Amino acid sequence: MANRQPESRIWIFAEQRSGQPADVVFELLGKARLLAAAPGWKVGALLIGHNVSGTAALLENRGADEILVADNPGLEDYRGGNYLAVVDRAVRNYQPDVVLFGATAMGVDLASRLAARLRTGLSAHCIDLELNEKGELAAVIPWPGGDFLGRIVCPRHRPQMATVSPGIFDVPRSDFPEAEVLTIDGALNSDRGFYRILEKKPEERKPGDLENARVVVVGGYGIGARENWALVEELASVLGGVAGATRPPVDEGWVNADLMVGQSGRTVHPRLYIGVGVSGHLHHLVGVKGTELKVAVNQDTRAAIFDHCDLGLAGDYREIIPALIAALKEPRAGGDL
Amino acid sequence: MEMIVCIKPVPDPKQAGKMTIDRETGTMIRRDVPSVINPLDRHALEASVRIRERHGGRVTALSMAPDDVLPVLKESLARGADRLVLLSDRRFAGGDTLATACVIAAAVGHLGTFDLVMCGDETTDSGTAQVSAQIAEFLDVPNIMHVDDCGVSPDGDLRLHSRNEEGAFTAEGQTPMVVSVTADINEPRYVTLMDVLDSEGKEVLILSADDLPLEESWIGLEGSPTRVLELFEPERKSRAEMLSGTPAEQAAVLADRLRRLGFRNG
């Protein structure tokens, strides 16, 4: 591109709550570092909050070239308009080419409003990002209704923006050179457009959460009825794992929405995944990463999931799963000590 | 309270499995899958109607959609909306979330002053969850997503409870505001035949781009910064090793492998 700035920037929004950076921040930094491999590219982390110098220190060697910090008492809590004012100003001043957000509650809300304010494009819930030599970003998303992925681009507007779900990108293992910490303007000119927070309650993270489970057994629409869900739970429990769900069981009200695995749900990293009555849409499968063994139980031998897993059992789960549970519960046969 | 509920028609999620896509254009081939009101938008409708029942006011259902889905959208009237406004124009087609929110916000402004715009958190068909916040930005009012409780305080402010993956909070804000809701906010009412018959005389307004303060460059494909470059098949495709035998035999083989891999001790 003829008039490209000598310096090009990828920014990531360094979401934090009470000073603790969200996990997705480290994932985005790692990916941004890879995207910014070409000469002339810089990775920036945009950190907004109050008393966040300790947070900046946590991000220093995680892949950013610069950490841009806006620190102000009015930025203590995310209230939409307050963060938006600061990000908007920073983007106008520095003109980054790409701005990435975690697809978290805060990230989606802030990114959506920012894109509208800047009248630029925002790709939702991406599972991969690519940057070509012209500095054009392609965002990869699962496409509904088939076994395809789509590439979304934003050809004429800048910055190019995208949200990425937590758990999609790996956190790099090694450290990077120390970033430069820059202070940016965190002033809030008015209180217009903000709501007041009366009370807040942080979510208690339960151990054994889906994200950390070693074994995840996912029940799909093929489970057929709420009464049958107990079989999914029991198999998970026999294997010392956690039960998850595709979207239809959530829509049907068989299980809580917290159990949903996939693009709009959680990303899991189990060693063992067993999908029961799951057809294998990419919207679901993109939420299952890094497994050692993927098993599917489906009565339809043509189900797409059999093209995405290691081991397939064709048949009615109502016969297979009880037999499997029984076999797993049986004391081990043979001469084991 | 002057309330506007944004409703989007989507292919019936219960039958979404029947749909395929045209690989060239990326458009859905819907076969005979009927449209329904996006499930979360029914919760948004219910929440607004309940506020009207307690505090008075008016509920307008607003949708940007092709006019052939009008019969589906009329369900909103049976669910208690006072009127239905359909934004229908070929030039709106192909809009991304920015262009969609731009049209909806222009219509909200056109309809007069409002206190509350209610949306669903996300749709079941494309589900970006971007539209509600973008409508709010175009209207220049605050917004809160993931709302699972919504009330009006004695002084007329909105009292909202929102819960997301990081926790929950209660907030208070002055109207006007944009709110998007989760399924936890309520149980949408059961619609009776009487409700349907009663709703028949209600007002239905159909507006085109010419009725709204919009420029062609803001709407439809032209007004959409994002483009679908292409569709492609994912790389990792490995056909599973299929176990053979009766269900019990397959289960026994799997149990044995899981044991040997250390997934089950004893």
Ligand SMILES: Cc1cc2nc3c(=O)[nH]c(=O)nc-3n(C[C@H](O)[C@H](O)[C@H](O)COP(=O)(O)OP(=O)(O)OC[C@H]3O[C@@H](n4cnc5c(N)ncnc54)[C@H](O)[C@@H]3O)c2cc1C
């Ligand atoms: C597979 C796919 C991926 C896409 N990805 C992107 C993307 O990454 N970025 C992008 O900008 N666009 C994207 N689009 C386009 C986008 O889906 C459309 O603009 C769509 O009309 C609105 O988005 P949504 O359904 O995702 O709405 P959401 O943001 O999920 O909807 C939230 C709420 O907004 C309201 N609402 C949404 N649409 C309407 C409407 N037409 N009328 C009335 N109320 C409405 C409803 O209350 C709804 O519950 C994508 C489309 C497809 C098919």
Ligand SMILES: Cc1cc2nc3c(=O)[nH]c(=O)nc-3n(C[C@H](O)[C@H](O)[C@H](O)COP(=O)(O)OP(=O)(O)OC[C@H]3O[C@@H](n4cnc5c(N)ncnc54)[C@H](O)[C@@H]3O)c2cc1C
């Ligand atoms: C924007 C967007 C985001 C989405 N996000 C997610 C997400 O995060 N997570 C998610 O899961 N989905 C998501 N979806 C939905 C996704 O596209 C699929 O619709 C969904 O994953 C299908 O779930 P399923 O495989 O359980 O159901 P189905 O596709 O209906 O499959 C059911 C399977 O069960 C089998 N079966 C039936 N009876 C039996 C039996 N007795 N024994 C054995 N097998 C049986 C059938 O052969 C079939 O293959 C999203 C969709 C969109 C558009």
